[in-house]
Amino acid sequence: MNKMAGKTVGERVIVVMGMAFSREDCPVRDVIDNIGGKWNTLMILALADGPMRFSALRRLIPDISQRMLTQTLRDLQRDGYIGREVFPTQPPSVEYRLTPLGQSFLVLVKGLVDWSKEHHDAIRAARAEYDAAAA
Protein backbone atom coordinates (compact mmCIF):
# COMPACT_ATOMS: atom_id res chain seq x y z
CA MET A 1 0.00 0.00 0.00
CA ASN A 2 1.16 3.44 -0.86
CA LYS A 3 0.06 6.98 -0.18
CA MET A 4 -0.05 9.54 -2.93
CA ALA A 5 -1.58 12.97 -2.92
CA GLY A 6 -3.73 11.97 -0.01
CA LYS A 7 -5.26 9.12 -1.94
CA THR A 8 -4.61 5.50 -1.14
CA VAL A 9 -3.40 3.50 -4.10
CA GLY A 10 -3.04 -0.22 -4.09
CA GLU A 11 -2.03 -0.57 -7.75
CA ARG A 12 1.45 -0.80 -9.17
CA VAL A 13 2.96 2.63 -9.38
CA ILE A 14 6.18 3.79 -10.98
CA VAL A 15 7.73 6.98 -9.66
CA VAL A 16 10.03 8.87 -11.99
CA MET A 17 11.26 12.40 -11.42
CA GLY A 18 8.76 12.88 -8.65
CA MET A 19 5.95 11.94 -10.99
CA ALA A 20 3.90 8.84 -10.42
CA PHE A 21 2.76 6.64 -13.28
CA SER A 22 0.28 3.87 -12.77
CA ARG A 23 -0.05 1.15 -15.34
CA GLU A 24 -3.82 1.46 -15.39
CA ASP A 25 -5.39 4.88 -15.70
CA CYS A 26 -2.15 6.53 -16.79
CA PRO A 27 -2.62 9.94 -18.37
CA VAL A 28 0.43 9.59 -20.55
CA ARG A 29 -0.52 6.19 -21.88
CA ASP A 30 -3.78 7.56 -23.24
CA VAL A 31 -1.82 10.08 -25.26
CA ILE A 32 1.06 7.82 -26.25
CA ASP A 33 -1.33 5.28 -27.64
CA ASN A 34 -2.70 7.91 -29.94
CA ILE A 35 0.53 9.29 -31.30
CA GLY A 36 2.07 5.84 -31.45
CA GLY A 37 -0.35 4.65 -34.11
CA LYS A 38 0.85 4.66 -37.67
CA TRP A 39 -1.46 7.38 -39.00
CA ASN A 40 -2.69 9.39 -36.01
CA THR A 41 -0.17 12.21 -35.99
CA LEU A 42 -0.36 12.57 -39.75
CA MET A 43 -4.14 12.83 -39.49
CA ILE A 44 -3.86 15.61 -36.93
CA LEU A 45 -1.54 17.46 -39.27
CA ALA A 46 -3.82 16.87 -42.23
CA LEU A 47 -6.67 18.59 -40.40
CA ALA A 48 -4.50 21.45 -39.20
CA ASP A 49 -5.44 23.75 -42.06
CA GLY A 50 -9.17 23.29 -41.59
CA PRO A 51 -12.05 20.84 -41.96
CA MET A 52 -11.76 18.06 -44.49
CA ARG A 53 -14.05 15.48 -45.97
CA PHE A 54 -13.43 11.76 -45.92
CA SER A 55 -12.64 11.56 -49.60
CA ALA A 56 -10.38 14.59 -49.42
CA LEU A 57 -8.35 12.90 -46.70
CA ARG A 58 -8.07 9.80 -48.86
CA ARG A 59 -6.70 11.86 -51.72
CA LEU A 60 -4.32 13.71 -49.43
CA ILE A 61 -2.93 10.53 -47.95
CA PRO A 62 -2.96 8.01 -50.77
CA ASP A 63 -1.08 5.34 -48.86
CA ILE A 64 -3.73 4.83 -46.21
CA SER A 65 -6.37 2.16 -46.65
CA GLN A 66 -9.93 3.24 -46.05
CA ARG A 67 -10.09 0.76 -43.24
CA MET A 68 -7.31 2.55 -41.38
CA LEU A 69 -8.61 5.96 -42.36
CA THR A 70 -11.94 5.17 -40.77
CA GLN A 71 -10.40 3.61 -37.71
CA THR A 72 -7.91 6.41 -37.16
CA LEU A 73 -10.66 9.00 -37.43
CA ARG A 74 -12.80 7.04 -35.00
CA ASP A 75 -10.01 6.73 -32.47
CA LEU A 76 -9.22 10.42 -32.60
CA GLN A 77 -12.88 11.30 -32.40
CA ARG A 78 -13.40 9.03 -29.43
CA ASP A 79 -10.68 10.76 -27.47
CA GLY A 80 -11.97 14.19 -28.42
CA TYR A 81 -9.21 15.31 -30.77
CA ILE A 82 -11.47 15.68 -33.78
CA GLY A 83 -15.15 16.28 -34.44
CA ARG A 84 -17.33 14.65 -37.07
CA GLU A 85 -20.20 16.35 -38.87
CA VAL A 86 -22.58 14.68 -41.29
CA PHE A 87 -24.32 16.72 -43.98
CA PRO A 88 -27.63 15.24 -45.19
CA THR A 89 -26.80 15.52 -48.87
CA GLN A 90 -27.22 12.85 -51.52
CA PRO A 91 -24.85 11.10 -51.51
CA PRO A 92 -23.95 11.94 -47.92
CA SER A 93 -20.85 13.96 -47.12
CA VAL A 94 -18.95 13.91 -43.84
CA GLU A 95 -16.60 16.54 -42.57
CA TYR A 96 -13.89 16.17 -39.96
CA ARG A 97 -12.28 18.99 -38.05
CA LEU A 98 -9.92 19.54 -35.14
CA THR A 99 -11.59 20.26 -31.81
CA PRO A 100 -10.05 22.79 -29.42
CA LEU A 101 -8.42 19.82 -27.71
CA GLY A 102 -7.07 18.69 -31.07
CA GLN A 103 -5.76 22.17 -31.84
CA SER A 104 -4.05 22.22 -28.49
CA PHE A 105 -2.47 18.86 -29.25
CA LEU A 106 -1.46 20.06 -32.69
CA VAL A 107 1.04 22.36 -31.02
CA LEU A 108 2.81 19.35 -29.56
CA VAL A 109 2.77 17.51 -32.86
CA LYS A 110 4.29 20.48 -34.62
CA GLY A 111 6.98 20.59 -31.98
CA LEU A 112 7.61 16.93 -32.60
CA VAL A 113 7.89 17.51 -36.33
CA ASP A 114 10.31 20.39 -35.88
CA TRP A 115 12.46 18.40 -33.49
CA SER A 116 12.48 15.44 -35.83
CA LYS A 117 13.63 17.48 -38.77
CA GLU A 118 16.31 19.17 -36.73
CA HIS A 119 17.78 15.97 -35.33
CA HIS A 120 17.06 13.61 -38.17
CA ASP A 121 20.64 13.56 -39.37
CA ALA A 122 21.95 12.87 -35.89
CA ILE A 123 19.59 9.94 -35.49
CA ARG A 124 20.48 8.46 -38.85
CA ALA A 125 24.15 8.90 -38.10
CA ALA A 126 23.84 7.20 -34.70
CA ARG A 127 21.93 4.36 -36.28
CA ALA A 128 24.48 3.86 -39.03
CA GLU A 129 27.32 3.89 -36.51
CA TYR A 130 25.57 1.37 -34.28
CA ASP A 131 24.85 -0.95 -37.17
CA ALA A 132 28.41 -0.68 -38.42
CA ALA A 133 29.77 -1.57 -34.98
CA ALA A 134 27.43 -4.55 -34.73
CA ALA A 135 28.70 -5.94 -38.02
Next chain:
Amino acid sequence: MNKMAGKTVGERVIVVMGMAFSREDCPVRDVIDNIGGKWNTLMILALADGPMRFSALRRLIPDISQRMLTQTLRDLQRDGYIGREVFPTQPPSVEYRLTPLGQSFLVLVKGLVDWSKEHHDAIRAARAEYDAAAA
Protein backbone atom coordinates in the same frame (compact mmCIF):
# COMPACT_ATOMS: atom_id res chain seq x y z
CA MET B 1 7.20 12.33 -61.18
CA ASN B 2 7.28 15.36 -58.99
CA LYS B 3 9.61 18.23 -58.30
CA MET B 4 10.37 19.33 -54.78
CA ALA B 5 13.04 21.63 -53.48
CA GLY B 6 14.94 21.21 -56.67
CA LYS B 7 15.21 17.48 -56.14
CA THR B 8 13.39 14.97 -58.26
CA VAL B 9 11.39 12.54 -56.21
CA GLY B 10 9.80 9.47 -57.63
CA GLU B 11 8.47 8.12 -54.34
CA ARG B 12 5.08 8.71 -52.81
CA VAL B 13 4.99 12.04 -51.01
CA ILE B 14 2.34 13.54 -48.79
CA VAL B 15 2.22 17.30 -48.46
CA VAL B 16 0.60 18.73 -45.35
CA MET B 17 0.82 22.34 -44.23
CA GLY B 18 3.55 22.98 -46.74
CA MET B 19 5.60 20.14 -45.29
CA ALA B 20 6.36 17.07 -47.34
CA PHE B 21 6.37 13.62 -45.81
CA SER B 22 7.67 10.63 -47.67
CA ARG B 23 6.76 7.17 -46.54
CA GLU B 24 10.35 6.02 -46.70
CA ASP B 25 13.05 8.12 -45.09
CA CYS B 26 10.58 10.21 -43.11
CA PRO B 27 12.16 12.15 -40.25
CA VAL B 28 9.01 12.05 -38.17
CA ARG B 29 8.51 8.31 -38.55
CA ASP B 30 11.89 7.63 -37.02
CA VAL B 31 10.86 9.55 -33.95
CA ILE B 32 7.27 8.34 -33.78
CA ASP B 33 8.42 4.75 -33.87
CA ASN B 34 10.46 5.40 -30.77
CA ILE B 35 7.85 7.12 -28.68
CA GLY B 36 5.16 4.78 -29.92
CA GLY B 37 6.72 1.75 -28.28
CA LYS B 38 5.31 0.66 -24.97
CA TRP B 39 8.33 1.47 -22.81
CA ASN B 40 10.46 3.97 -24.71
CA THR B 41 9.17 7.23 -23.27
CA LEU B 42 9.14 5.82 -19.77
CA MET B 43 12.75 4.77 -20.21
CA ILE B 44 13.74 8.27 -21.28
CA LEU B 45 12.07 9.63 -18.17
CA ALA B 46 13.69 7.02 -15.98
CA LEU B 47 17.12 8.20 -17.10
CA ALA B 48 16.26 11.87 -16.75
CA ASP B 49 17.72 12.19 -13.25
CA GLY B 50 21.03 10.65 -14.19
CA PRO B 51 22.78 7.41 -15.16
CA MET B 52 21.24 4.14 -14.08
CA ARG B 53 22.31 0.53 -14.05
CA PHE B 54 20.38 -2.28 -15.68
CA SER B 55 19.23 -3.74 -12.39
CA ALA B 56 18.25 -0.32 -11.06
CA LEU B 57 15.99 0.18 -14.06
CA ARG B 58 14.41 -3.20 -13.45
CA ARG B 59 13.64 -2.24 -9.87
CA LEU B 60 12.31 1.14 -10.92
CA ILE B 61 10.00 -0.36 -13.53
CA PRO B 62 8.88 -3.67 -12.09
CA ASP B 63 6.33 -4.35 -14.82
CA ILE B 64 8.85 -4.60 -17.63
CA SER B 65 10.28 -7.96 -18.61
CA GLN B 66 14.05 -8.12 -18.96
CA ARG B 67 13.54 -8.98 -22.59
CA MET B 68 11.77 -5.70 -23.25
CA LEU B 69 14.13 -3.79 -20.98
CA THR B 70 17.08 -4.97 -23.04
CA GLN B 71 15.34 -4.38 -26.32
CA THR B 72 14.11 -0.91 -25.40
CA LEU B 73 17.57 0.10 -24.26
CA ARG B 74 19.07 -1.24 -27.48
CA ASP B 75 16.59 0.63 -29.64
CA LEU B 76 17.19 3.90 -27.85
CA GLN B 77 20.92 3.38 -27.96
CA ARG B 78 20.84 2.61 -31.65
CA ASP B 79 19.12 5.88 -32.44
CA GLY B 80 21.49 7.80 -30.20
CA TYR B 81 19.14 8.73 -27.36
CA ILE B 82 21.09 6.90 -24.68
CA GLY B 83 24.66 5.75 -24.15
CA ARG B 84 25.86 2.49 -22.67
CA GLU B 85 28.98 2.08 -20.56
CA VAL B 86 30.35 -1.22 -19.31
CA PHE B 87 32.48 -1.32 -16.17
CA PRO B 88 34.91 -4.25 -16.01
CA THR B 89 33.92 -5.34 -12.51
CA GLN B 90 33.09 -8.84 -11.34
CA PRO B 91 30.26 -9.41 -11.89
CA PRO B 92 30.02 -6.83 -14.67
CA SER B 93 27.95 -3.68 -14.26
CA VAL B 94 26.49 -1.60 -17.05
CA GLU B 95 25.37 1.97 -16.86
CA TYR B 96 22.96 3.76 -19.15
CA ARG B 97 22.67 7.50 -19.50
CA LEU B 98 20.95 10.06 -21.69
CA THR B 99 23.06 11.47 -24.50
CA PRO B 100 22.77 15.16 -25.43
CA LEU B 101 20.31 14.06 -28.09
CA GLY B 102 18.35 12.18 -25.45
CA GLN B 103 18.36 15.18 -23.14
CA SER B 104 17.09 17.31 -25.97
CA PHE B 105 14.33 14.80 -26.62
CA LEU B 106 13.53 14.67 -22.92
CA VAL B 107 12.22 18.20 -23.21
CA LEU B 108 9.59 17.02 -25.67
CA VAL B 109 8.66 14.06 -23.51
CA LYS B 110 8.21 16.31 -20.51
CA GLY B 111 5.99 18.55 -22.59
CA LEU B 112 4.00 15.51 -23.56
CA VAL B 113 3.63 14.47 -19.95
CA ASP B 114 2.51 17.91 -18.88
CA TRP B 115 -0.01 18.14 -21.69
CA SER B 116 -1.33 14.69 -20.87
CA LYS B 117 -1.89 15.53 -17.25
CA GLU B 118 -3.56 18.79 -18.10
CA HIS B 119 -5.98 17.31 -20.61
CA HIS B 120 -6.43 13.86 -19.15
CA ASP B 121 -9.86 14.64 -17.78
CA ALA B 122 -11.03 16.05 -21.09
CA ILE B 123 -9.89 12.94 -22.92
CA ARG B 124 -11.54 10.60 -20.48
CA ALA B 125 -14.72 12.64 -20.63
CA ALA B 126 -14.77 12.59 -24.44
CA ARG B 127 -14.19 8.87 -24.42
CA ALA B 128 -16.95 8.21 -21.94
CA GLU B 129 -19.36 10.36 -23.93
CA TYR B 130 -18.45 8.61 -27.16
CA ASP B 131 -18.90 5.18 -25.65
CA ALA B 132 -22.19 6.16 -24.11
CA ALA B 133 -23.49 7.40 -27.47
CA ALA B 134 -22.38 4.21 -29.17
CA ALA B 135 -24.34 2.08 -26.72
Next chain:
DNA sequence: CGGAATCCGAGGCGATACTG
Protein backbone atom coordinates in the same frame (compact mmCIF):
# COMPACT_ATOMS: atom_id res chain seq x y z
C1' DC C 1 -19.84 8.89 -50.77
C1' DG C 2 -18.59 6.97 -46.55
C1' DG C 3 -18.38 3.51 -44.50
C1' DA C 4 -18.73 -1.97 -42.17
C1' DA C 5 -17.31 -6.98 -42.19
C1' DT C 6 -14.09 -10.44 -42.85
C1' DC C 7 -9.72 -12.63 -43.62
C1' DC C 8 -4.93 -12.87 -43.07
C1' DG C 9 0.23 -12.03 -42.43
C1' DA C 10 3.82 -9.48 -39.82
C1' DG C 11 5.46 -7.91 -35.86
C1' DG C 12 5.12 -6.32 -30.80
C1' DC C 13 5.34 -8.07 -26.52
C1' DG C 14 5.30 -11.38 -22.50
C1' DA C 15 6.86 -15.79 -20.12
C1' DT C 16 10.30 -18.89 -19.47
C1' DA C 17 14.81 -21.00 -19.56
C1' DC C 18 19.69 -20.69 -20.18
C1' DT C 19 24.68 -18.19 -20.13
C1' DG C 20 29.48 -15.60 -19.37
Next chain:
DNA sequence: CAGTATCGCCTCGGATTCCG
Protein backbone atom coordinates in the same frame (compact mmCIF):
# COMPACT_ATOMS: atom_id res chain seq x y z
C1' DC D 1 24.72 -8.93 -13.00
C1' DA D 2 23.34 -8.35 -17.43
C1' DG D 3 22.11 -10.27 -20.73
C1' DT D 4 20.53 -14.14 -25.06
C1' DA D 5 17.36 -17.70 -27.08
C1' DT D 6 13.05 -19.73 -27.91
C1' DC D 7 8.18 -19.94 -27.93
C1' DG D 8 3.60 -18.41 -28.49
C1' DC D 9 -0.13 -15.06 -28.00
C1' DC D 10 -2.40 -11.19 -29.70
C1' DT D 11 -2.83 -6.74 -31.70
C1' DC D 12 -1.89 -3.74 -35.68
C1' DG D 13 -2.63 -2.97 -40.11
C1' DG D 14 -3.31 -4.22 -45.30
C1' DA D 15 -6.45 -6.36 -49.00
C1' DT D 16 -10.76 -7.42 -50.34
C1' DT D 17 -15.72 -7.47 -50.45
C1' DC D 18 -20.29 -5.70 -49.44
C1' DC D 19 -23.83 -1.92 -47.96
C1' DG D 20 -27.24 2.51 -47.37
